[in-house]
Amino acid sequence: MAEILARYWWVILIRGLAAIAFGIVAFVSPGITLVSLILVFGVFALVDGVFSLLAAFQGRGADGDWWLGVLRGVLGIGIAVLAFRNPAITALVFVFYIAAWALAGGILEIATAIRLRDVIEGEWLLGLAGAASIAFAGLLLWAPGAGALALLWWIGAWAIVTGALLVFESFLLRGLRREAAEAAAS
Numbered sequence: 001m002a003e004i005l006a007r008y009w010w011v012i013l014i015r016g017l018a019a020i021a022f023g024i025v026a027f028v029s030p031g032i033t034l035v036s037l038i039l040v041f042g043v044f045a046l047v048d049g050v051f052s053l054l055a056a057f058q059g060r061g062a063d064g065d066w067w068l069g070v071l072r073g074v075l076g077i078g079i080a081v082l083a084f085r086n087p088a089i090t091a092l093v094f095v096f097y098i099a100a101w102a103l104a105g106g107i108l109e110i111a112t113a114i115r116l117r118d119v120i121e122g123e124w125l126l127g128l129a130g131a132a133s134i135a136f137a138g139l140l141l142w143a144p145g146a147g148a149l150a151l152l153w154w155i156g157a158w159a160i161v162t163g164a165l166l167v168f169e170s171f172l173l174r175g176l177r178r179e180a181a182e183a184a185a186s
Contacts, residue, residue, distance in 0.1 A: 013170035024156070026156030
């Protein structure tokens with residue numbers, strides 16, 4: 001799994017950058033309507049899901065745990081479809097969609113980090129990103145009736161923190177790829 005992640009480090013980088021961009025939009029445009037937020041979130045979840053699937057299928061022959069990426073990708077795409085199909089849903093239902101997605105994604109990221117703990121350095125960043133997602137889901141479930149602006153800020157903060165951790169992890173994986181290439185050349 002580490003070899004596949006190192007080879008496709010850029011997929012994690014894109015996921016992280018997409019999360020940061022989404023978080024910035026959430027803070028810069030606080031007047032955004034709930035329907036617009038749902039659609040922007042749907043695009044983010046779709047991009048995240050597609051790139052998770054891409055990484056998983058690229059590694060299916062070499063990695064027995066590739067199904068974790070498939071599960072994360074299908075979950076992201078499924079949440080995106082729900083967001084696109086029902087853009088006029090109530091804020092409460094939207095909160096539960098996001099909480100479920102963040103909770104499941106966080107658990108899968110921690111599971112991946114645990115599987116990689118003996119293989120790569122810095123796996124704790126992926127685990128920390130997963131813990132941030134679980135904490136975010138807990139906040140949403142604790143106060144689902146929070147105002148739209150507070151929800152927007154929670155989503156923005158979570159996306160930026162998680163995105164930054166994924167960007168850092170991608171550069172560590174890129175370094176692992178370089179080390180492997182140098183070792184092979186020696």
